[in-house]
Amino acid sequence: MNRFETIPKTRRCQAFITINEPVSSGLIRLEIEVDQEMDFLPGQFAMLNLMGPRKRTFGRPFSILACSGNRVEFLYRVVGGGTGDLAGLKPGHPLTMLGPLGTPFPAPVPGQPAVLLAGGVGLPPVLAWWHRFSRTDDRAFFGARDPGDLPWDLLPVSWDASVDAQGETPVGRVAWQGLVTELAERELTGMDLPPSMVLACGPIPLLEAAGRFAEGRGWDCFVSMEEHMGCGYGACKGCVIPIRSDGQPEAEGRNATCCQEGPIFRAEEILWKQIR
Amino acid sequence: MNLPDWWKIDPCEPFVLGPREFPGRIWTASGCFAYGLTGHEISSRGFTSPYEGLGAVVSKTVTPMARTGNPMPRLCELPTGALNSIGLENVGFDEFLASVLPELERRGVPTVVSLAATRPDEFGVMVAALQMAGADYEHWHGVEINLSCPNVAEGGHDFGRDPETVARCVAAARKALPDRALLAKLTPNVADIASLAKAAAESGADAVSVINTVVGLEVDLTSGRPVLPRRYGGYSGPGVLPIALAKVDEIVQKAGVPVVGVGGIGGAQDALKFFALGAEAVQVGTAQMEDPFAAARIAADLSG
Ligand SMILES: Cc1cc2nc3c(=O)[nH]c(=O)nc-3n(C[C@H](O)[C@H](O)[C@H](O)COP(=O)(O)OP(=O)(O)OC[C@H]3O[C@@H](n4cnc5c(N)ncnc54)[C@H](O)[C@@H]3O)c2cc1C
Ligand SMILES: Cc1cc2nc3c(=O)[nH]c(=O)nc-3n(C[C@H](O)[C@H](O)[C@H](O)COP(=O)(O)O)c2cc1C
Ligand code: FES
Secondary structure, three states, X not given: OOOOOOOOOOEEEEEEEEEEEEOOOOOEEEEEEEOOOOOOOOOOEEEEEEOHHHXXXXXXXXXXXXXXXXXXXXXXXXXXXXXXHHHOOOOOOEEEEEEXXXXXXXXXXXXXXXXXXXXXXXXXXXXXXXXXXXXXXXXXXXXXXXXXXXXXXXXXXXOEEEEOOOOOOOOOOOOEEOXXXXXXXXXXXXXXXXXXXXXXXXXXXXXXXXXXXXXXXXXXXXXXXXXXXXXXXXXXXXXXXXXXXXXXXXXXXXXXXXXXXXXXXXXXXXXXXXXX | OOXXXXXXXXXXXXXXXXXXXXXXOEEEOOOOOOOOOOOOOOEEOOEOOOOOOOOEEEOOOEOOOOEOOOOOOOEEXXXXXXXXXXXXXXXXXXXXXXXXXXXXXXHXXXXXXXXXXXXXXXXXXXXXXXXXXXXXXXXXXXXXXXXXXXXXXXXXXXXXXXXXXXXXXXXXXXXXXXOOEEEEEOOOOOOOHHHHHHHHHHOOOOEEEEOOOEEEOOEEOOOOEEOOOOOOEEEXXXXXXXXXXXXXXXXXXXXXXXXXXXXXXXXXHHHHHHHHOOXXXXXXXXXXXXXXXXXXXXXXXXXX
């Protein structure tokens, strides 16, 4: 992976909520103000935890969407107790943040266009890469459950969107029905593209499909993996992902920490069959 | 922070444990802060590193051979802590000696090496190799033998359940360890922890580390099955604090053995409770995962 020379410094911060508002039927935009200036690279994440009586044993990992000065932005979906509590909080509520953490998506390579694929709550790292690095040749595709789940205001107009189920879309915007990888396949087939780089974040089936999509063309593919985490900084081995070890047969894989060696991996490294 | 009147010591001052002087009394617990090479670059207001003020880092338990550990999920969060079933994933003893220990020395991390073996005499073999490799090391202060792991030679029961086995493990390690501290880490999952502590001290342990995790289980109501693939996990975090305090007290009262208190410490107040009962030092485990500065903050708070 073409790594960055310098990875921004990880900080443990006190923070408070500045914005916590829905941007679609399923996604909530969270902005926090932290006690130090922060920087990040697209694909990196942070562990967030509430302060006070609702503090959890472990922080929750969220990809960083954007960051400027002391403000850090996330997009999240309510799935359980921690995110449920978070959704009920008003601006001013105190949090803690540990971040940025993990290995980012690679930087763009001159002459190698990027194809970005995101599904649902996998949007933040891909959108962050787009805002930081995108060039005219790069293409992006985003898939959601239905048009109501699409955060239209955050989505650049040049992005192609797909949905599992049709519904009303804002004036001037369209969503194609089907899987986001199928949409990308349809749009890119027949185009005379130089070897490209695929960057993907979303549910496991999407990541696996992104890997196959790239492999079929002989392209590089980087995926953002998700695993349950304890510490988020490589201290506990609670978040491992089975990957190929160099030069070994598939059965001889090894465990990689999702939080430190990941969350971004080369798709061909992952032992998909061993993933739960 | 307001410190109680009886609290007179500075936990960031050196103190003697067995044949060794440690730089301080606030340590991190095994398995919750990797090997002591992780997180050095993290900063937080008022701290330049999570290692500031630490008396020792107890490394992740190292086994004779590398281990890949248990299947995921390995952690299950609970309202009062967590269950873990990491399965002692580690790089193996040879790799630890070849690359981890020298790096700990180079970085000046005060280190206690946690070891697990498959037979009592193997502890002796490992400690002897460690002694050879680390003889000149300034920052390697001791060994903690993890007795909460299966004794393959004797039917797979934990070493730590029977005083005679504890004695054999400790004696084997002590023989090979002339000038560093030797700690025996005890499991709380026994009826009479004081007699185990006594057996450890009589065989040459300088202190016992108490407690390791408490056996626990969580059920997923959707599937009706245990959450962890191996069914049982080790319970740790705030919920085990009273259990740890009781075990420490039992040992101090009945056996009079020096104790390093571990279990449920989240802040300075919790650590003080162990010191009030007579602990020589304390270790911070689960709390260190959520906040890499947990132990450093406790050290700063208690040194006034
Ligand atoms: C690197 C990374 C980046 C992520 N980025 C985002 C993001 O940008 N937006 C977003 O909405 N979600 C993101 N997630 C998923 C998010 O962490 C979970 O939705 C969240 O932890 C759920 O917490 P909970 O308390 O609501 O769920 P509960 O199910 O009540 O939590 C129980 C435990 O399981 C863990 N857990 C549950 N679901 C997941 C999951 N899918 N992934 C990891 N741990 C989980 C929790 O952290 C907690 O420890 C990311 C996960 C990872 C690993
Ligand atoms: C994720 C995790 C991994 C652990 N690994 C080890 C280990 O390798 N060896 C060991 O002796 N104890 C291990 N422990 C136990 C802790 O060192 C400690 O004894 C226990 O968690 C109680 O302290 P706490 O409540 O502060 O966490 C582990 C605990 C956790 C949570
Ligand atoms: S979450 Fe602890 S090592 Fe990854």
